[in-house]
Amino acid sequence: MSKYSNPMSRQVESLPELIRSQYEDLEPKARTVLSFQEIFNIQRIVLTGCGDSYAAAMATKHAFEMLTGIPTEVVTALELGRFYCKKHLGIDCRNPLVIAVSNSGTGARVAEAVERARKHGCFVLGVTGNPESLLGVNSDKILKLDIPSFESAPGTRSYMVSVLSLLLLAIRFGEVRLKYTMDQAMAYREDIKRQADALESLLPGMEDTCASVAEQWKDFPCYDFIGAGFDYATAWFGQAKILEATGKFAMHINTEEWFHLNFFARDAREMGTVVVANTTNPAHSRSRELVKYANVLHRPLVVITDGDKEDFGGEEAVYIKVPKTEYPITMPLTHFAPVCLIASYISELIGEKYGRGCEGDWSFAQGGAGVTNSEIIVD
Amino acid sequence: MLKNFKITTKFNEVHDITESVKKAVEESGVKEGTCVVYNPHSTAGLTVFSPWDPDGFIDLDQEICRLIPTRVDFKHQHDTPQDAAGHVKCALLGISLTFIITEGKLLLGGSQGIYFLEFDGPRNREFFVKIQSD
Numbered sequence: 001m002s003k004y005s006n007p008m009s010r011q012v013e014s015l016p017e018l019i020r021s022q023y024e025d026l027e028p029k030a031r032t033v034l035s036f037q038e039i040f041n042i043q044r045i046v047l048t049g050c051g052d053s054y055a056a057a058m059a060t061k062h063a064f065e066m067l068t069g070i071p072t073e074v075v076t077a078l079e080l081g082r083f084y085c086k087k088h089l090g091i092d093c094r095n096p097l098v099i100a101v102s103n104s105g106t107g108a109r110v111a112e113a114v115e116r117a118r119k120h121g122c123f124v125l126g127v128t129g130n131p132e133s134l135l136g137v138n139s140d141k142i143l144k145l146d147i148p149s150f151e152s153a154p155g156t157r158s159y160m161v162s163v164l165s166l167l168l169l170a171i172r173f174g175e176v177r178l179k180y181t182m183d184q185a186m187a188y189r190e191d192i193k194r195q196a197d198a199l200e201s202l203l204p205g206m207e208d209t210c211a212s213v214a215e216q217w218k219d220f221p222c223y224d225f226i227g228a229g230f231d232y233a234t235a236w237f238g239q240a241k242i243l244e245a246t247g248k249f250a251m252h253i254n255t256e257e258w259f260h261l262n263f264f265a266r267d268a269r270e271m272g273t274v275v276v277a278n279t280t281n282p283a284h285s286r287s288r289e290l291v292k293y294a295n296v297l298h299r300p301l302v303v304i305t306d307g308d309k310e311d312f313g314g315e316e317a318v319y320i321k322v323p324k325t326e327y328p329i330t331m332p333l334t335h336f337a338p339v340c341l342i343a344s345y346i347s348e349l350i351g352e353k354y355g356r357g358c359e360g361d362w363s364f365a366q367g368g369a370g371v372t373n374s375e376i377i378v379d
Numbered sequence: 380m381l382k383n384f385k386i387t388t389k390f391n392e393v394h395d396i397t398e399s400v401k402k403a404v405e406e407s408g409v410k411e412g413t414c415v416v417y418n419p420h421s422t423a424g425l426t427v428f429s430p431w432d433p434d435g436f437i438d439l440d441q442e443i444c445r446l447i448p449t450r451v452d453f454k455h456q457h458d459t460p461q462d463a464a465g466h467v468k469c470a471l472l473g474i475s476l477t478f479i480i481t482e483g484k485l486l487l488g489g490s491q492g493i494y495f496l497e498f499d500g501p502r503n504r505e506f507f508v509k510i511q512s513d
Binding site for chain 1 (some may be wrong): 451452453456457458461462463500501502
């Protein structure tokens with residue numbers, strides 16, 4: 001346990017056991033939530049959610065497409081509820097399949113999105129711990145989450161469970177549609193389970209490194225998170241955790257766009273820069289180039305990777321090792337752990353309350369009111 | 380004597396195990412007796428079939444699939460449609476065969492081969508040969 005231990009870092013420490021227990025809970029549920037007929041009926045998939053759930057959708061979009069061959073979009077709840085073209089909803093007998101993720105199920109935008117999707121003929125699968133919620137009652141089927149309660153902190157455990165549930169659905173869809181054998185499907189599932197042990201063994205060193213980074217970065221005014229593909233989802237999640245845990249400015253951008261935009265930022269020496277760059281990522285060559293130029297700019301630099309310094313041309317950086325998986329699609333399950341630790345330790349070091357404690361100017365957001373108390377308009 | 384054989388099958392393969400069974404009988408030293416070939420799986424079968432025309436194997440596979448097509452409305456939905464169909468095929472085709480051993484050899488007709496029928500695959504499979512003397 002780190003010297004800066006706090007509820008959020010303790011959530012990270014609980015992840016290995018949570019992976020084990022949630023796999024046992026969710027694998028049978030993901031196997032049976034949709035029938036063969038419903039799985040064979042899928043022509044397109046829309047993944048939707050808000051906040052961390054949106055990040056979980058981004059983290060698994062490629063897994064859905066790679067495993068099932070089904071075109072898959074990630075659409076924010078606001079886009080799906082207010083902008084998504086009606087003529088593309090309810091086509092080809094209840095398509096697309098809309099998979100909406102929200103553990104609480106109480107967010108107004110997700111409820112609005114699924115109600116609209118259903119109204120126009122989509123099939124809705126809700127991934128939620130609250131079947132009585134607006135998301136639950138507006139879903140055709142529910143993958144019921146049962147996440148054991150824990151000390152409250154910016155979503156860490158719930159994010160892992162969201163990613164896990166979506167990965168298990170993607171594996172199941174591909175298995176049933178005979179994209180690979182049942183043995184191969186089990187190999188994907190075993191790869192998920194193995195990450196519990198892998199993360200557990202890496203956590204002590206990861207905590208020490210993240211604590212050291214937090215000490216050096218705690219007074220920075222801004223942080224920059226960069227990644228590509230499913231690593232971009234981890235980067236996006238990292239900036240979210242910095243905002244929630246520390247209240248400081250944070251940016252997220254994909255690896256190519258960084259060269260078009262974020263590298264222009266001044267005060268680079270005080271901009272904590274986190275590159276999520278796994279060695280099997282198709283954009284790894286661009287990540288290598290980015291790490292090189294981030295050093296030219298004297299950016300304080302962390303690289304989260306399953307590789308090491310040699311994979312980045314020997315460039316100087318703080319390299320944080322995350323589990324190496326057999327199949328790249330399962331990496332998002334644990335690769336966010338370091339960003340949560342860094343955010344949580346900075347929060348602890350500067351004495352900042354998570355979510356500003358919903359006090360003072362932030363009191364309107366008490367109990368999640370900022371996202372639940374919102375007019376629902378279904379067009 | 381009980382002997383175990385490991386095989387790796389292909390998708391819906393008709394896998395020839397005749398020589399393995401014949402050899403097991405000859406190596407057993409049993410002159411007169413019986414030989415049971417047993418498959419411990421629930422999505423694979425065993426049968427005797429003519430080996431002479433390779434297209435016959437295609438007929439066999441296609442006729443089995445015509446009788447029990449892979450459908451999405453099987454009630455058993457725990458695994459895959461292919462798996463659900465495989466269970467039914469296995470139940471109908473059977474998982475064991477019995478042969479006569481005489482003069483130290485397997486009594487098999489000239490147009491008879493022994494085949495392991497894969498109803499899923501590719502899979503790592505096994506089968507057993509039990510040899511008993513009279």
